[in-house]
Amino acid sequence: MRIDNISSLADWLRSADSNVSNSGVEIARPVIDALGRLATLIADNANGNLGFHAGSLLISTLQEHARDTARLTSFACWIGSAAPQRRDAIANLLSIMGSQARDQNRLAAALDSVAAVDSGANEVVDLLNLTLAHAGATCSRYASSRYPIAITALDQMEALPVLRRNEAERDLLSICAKEAPVDFYTATSATTTGRALLVPHCRAENEAFSKYGSSDDTAVESPYGMTLRLMPAGRLIGAPLAGGDTVLATYETNALHENRWDLWDYIAAQVFVEFPSRNGLKQIQTIHATPPFGLILLTKYMLQRGMEPKDSSVKNLLVTGSWVGPTTRRWLQESWGARLHTTYSCSEIVGGAVECEDHPGRYHFGPNIFPEVLNGAGKAVAKDEQGDIYLTGLYPFQRSAVFLRYEVGDWGKLSEEFCTCGFAGRSVDFLGRTRDVLSITSSDGTRFAIPPVPVRNALDRFACVPKIPRPQYRMRLEQGTTVGLEIDVECYALAGQRWVERTRTAIAEAIIEEDSSIRKLISAGELKLNVNLFTRSTLTSRPEVR
Structure with a gap:
């Protein structure tokens, strides 16, 4: 039977x-x-x-x-x-x-x-x-x-083997469910190993994600209304995760020359257009940018053309795929008169985590993903310590391919306590890509990690530092009686020697304020910080630039 x-x-x-x-x-x-x-x-x-x-x-x-x-x-x-x-x-x-x-x-x-x-x-x-x-x-x-x-x-999760990215690349079929439906694929950005990974997914995953918490089988409607989706042209994407109306606008990416003007004229106009929908005419209420610099470009070009973003109907700004600095965040919110929301996710796993309103850079995970922060041996780090972020995509939200304790190539810190915003569950403070983290060992044997996000947050304060796609800088250690931390920073232009010295000092002070490890090492006399400034595009083509 x-x-x-x-x-x-x-x-x-x-x-x-x-x-x-x-x-x-x-x-x-x-x-x-x-x-x-x-x-x-x-x-x-x-x-x-x-x-x-x-x-x-x-x-x-x-x-x-x-x-x-x-x-x-x-x-x-x-x-x-x-x-x-x-x-x-x-x-x-x-x-x-x-x-x-x-x-x-x-x-x-x-x-x-x-x-x-x-x-x-x-x-x-x-x-x-x-x-x-x-x-x-x-x-x-x-x-x-x-x-x-x-x-x-x-x-007991700690007893399970971790899944390294190179293992997933080498034998992707071993983590793909037998006879599982495949309705679309997501492509990774290749920023972890330099090779993109095509991951199969099915509609049932997105349906489970959108229905979760609903008392019946009706998908939850998007709270964001008519959405303008900004994505670089040629990017491989999957299906949307929830209900709601979406307008897709692709653009040509050229961060050095900041794209073609005629495309942004066209996209900016769409912000004010009334689109026909099943509920009548609607204007764009949400802009979703992946990666975030698409929104930065749109905002800058609108302001340069005398168009006030806050005169639009946009009330929500969503960004995924990269870091957004605190100064840029404030500028975007003030320019649009809208709330900015960021999410943390990886292309392999369905869904993501939502940024805490009280702690920018901290991401709260729902029932679809189980996050861990582990050391190099695959063991959980002690409380308040930093380590590699590993994610497990949970059934029924992840079906066609299963990622258990998956190495995503990111660095962070785990929080399991009740958050001041009211969230109870697992959260992660995202601190950047693991490959960009420097490690310094003090004289007493204590290892200090210097991740990229605090440095980027410091650089984000300065108008002289380009923000697209992100501040360009390079960190390196110089060995000596006292270890020297050299940070090379790319600027739009250099405005004379007095300006250079003043800016170098200001940037160094901002970095010390943002990064607790650098602050402790300098206070203990075990580290010297030196900031060097370069003209635009001097560092960009070098692989070690963050």
Whole structure:
């Protein structure tokens, strides 16, 4: 008998006496009774996000689940009386018993671990277990015994191997789900290893993301209204993540010459156009720029042409794909009279994190991604320490390709405390790309990381420093009695020696103010900071420039 929906599952279990003999599945009576109660529970909660997906996973492999009857009998009795909060951790385990049943040791360990899950287990553990179930059943990499079937606490994630970017590039098929639908691809920017990665995705991922938190199957409407999307021409993109109206305007990227004027004349005019929609005529209410310098260019050219951005209907500015400095942020918000929102994401994983309103540069993660900050050995760093950012895309938001503990090439600091903005969950302070981080060891053996974002924030204060695509600078260490930190900065032009000396001093003071590691090392007499200024385009073509 084919079981292809929750109703047929419940019906099959309720009439299990006849179906067991017909299907050849040997299941003890207490197991059947307990699974019947579980199926009813899932069927009654079919509209709940986790309940539905847990049930879907359970359906596909139920008939092959039983190998160790005595062990499963006692476990199933416990299932029958389990609190609703446990149903997803339980259902995900049952869903892969069929595909993993030949590995008896792994199955036995999973039964013991899930039986220990607290009835108050949080949603993150449930989603991680659903993800482990999906990955173990569909991806060859995760079918290995190195990956558990289930976990009972977040700290158990540390036992899972990390996924390096070069591993994903070398064997992408091993993390792609077998027979999963592929509706579109996203292409990475190639800034981590120099090679782009084409990652498959399906519409169901975006649907799960947009429906999450909804009480029915209706996608959540975008709160941003009619949106003008700014993206460089030729960029490979995927489908939008949520509902709402979007107008796409591509432009030719040439950061050195700041693009062609005629294109920006055309794009600027679109900001004020009334577009027909299903709800009548609408003006642009949101501008979404990827990367952010598209919005900077648009704003600058509008102001140069005597067009006031704040006279438009734009109330929200969204930027993704790169850093935005605090001075530039204030200028954009004041120019448009609008709120600026930034997000943190990577092309491989569906969705992203939203920037905290109280702490610019800190990003709050929702139920679709589990972030970690790890050291070089793949272990969690101590509280308030910096390290490499790793992300896990969680089921049902990530399906076609599964990234568990994935190295994204970014550097940051993890925050698990309640934020002053009211957010409770995992957050990450983004500090830049890992390859751009310098490390200095003090005389007592303490290692200090010098990431790029504090330096960029300091440079963002100065009008003489170009902002597109970002401040161009180079850091290097000079060994001596005292270690010297040389920072070369590119300016539009140099306005005489007195101006140069004054600007060098001001930039150095701003960098010391922004970066706590540099401040501590200088105060201890273990570091000398020297800023050097160069004319525009002098440094840009060099690979070590940030």
